[in-house]
Amino acid sequence: MDCDVNTDRKALVPHRNAPLTETGRLRLARCVVEDGWPLRRAAERFQVSPTTARRWADRYRTLGEAGMADRSSCPHTSPRRTPGRTERRIINVRVLRRWGPARIAHLLRLVPSTVHRVLTRFGPARLTHLDRATGRVIRRYERRRPGELVHVDIKKLGNIPDGGGHKTLGRQAGRRTRSGAGYSYIHTAVDDHSRLAHSEILTDERKETATAFWARAQAFFAGVGITVERVLTDNGSCYKSRLWRDTLTAAGITHKRTRPYRPQTNGKVERLNRTLLDEWAYARPYRTETERREAFPRWLHTYNHHRGHTALAGKPPASRVPNLTGQYT
Secondary structure, three states, rough: OOOOHHOOOOOOOOOOOOOOHHHHHHHHHHHOOOOOOOOHHHHHHHHOHHHHHHHHHHHHHHHHHHHOOOOOOOOOOOOOOOHHHHHHHHHHHHHHOOOOOOHHHHOOOOOHHHHHHHHHHHHHOHHEEOOOOOOOOOOOOOOOOOOOOOEEEEEEEEEEOOOHHHHHOOOHHHHHHHHHOOEEEEEEEEEOOOOOOEEEOOOOOHHHHHHHHHHHHHHHHHHOOOOOOOEEEEOOOOOOOHHHHHOOOOOOOEEEEOOOOHHHHHHHHHHHHHHHHHHHHHHOOOOOHHHHHHHHHHHHHHHOOOOOOOHHHOOOOOOOOOOOOOOOO
């Protein structure tokens, strides 16, 4: 049986229902050892059992005041603990392959709960906190003021055919209506500090379209008092064009691009893309693409003004932008 790694740390804090604190134990022990009280009298006085009174008196005789502190409940020996060699194999697989407990257990022919317990004891970083390519812990950051950095990205989304897609008609019928529906391109800009977002559904991802979107996004941020200093994008062709570069340069904005094959660098807008898919695009079975698009502005307003954000202590992005009007409408 494995011992809880937090036992020693938890032992420093008395249990909420503990009858004695360290001070109370010391008083009890002194009554018995120094003042000569009978165990039963001391136990009755301090409302504990005679066995408990004997334990603290014996510890005081042996260790003095230091013996009044809590001790770890971890056993001195754990004959059923997972062997050290097996533990090292588990950790090596976790570090090298970045697998979860179930896959590691299958490879090493162990029980998943055993693997999970070993990983918990050694405390490696969660897989969600690691870069998939390098295995290093992702360094999370937040800019100190609005406009210091704005993340920009494009999400390609299949259109809903008239009459509904597979979510409305089922998989088989949905396949027959899918052809010819085309795609939409959701251009999004997210402020790093406040998470305030400006997003539009457009017809393509060409440089002219992306640049025109940014002009409107910049105007949106300027309208709420945010001066954009830097823009971060991926390495899409529209963001590598001269038109995009010249547009940002003319506005005095520095353009930064993510490292190739590292979408985590632009993680804030990537996370928003996933949120809008879950909470808007696939939130309910729309019957037409027009119906879904009509729901988008309302969803975006809710995201900016009312939806609590976990990175903002449950507050909406509007709470970090004092000049944003209509915050509670």
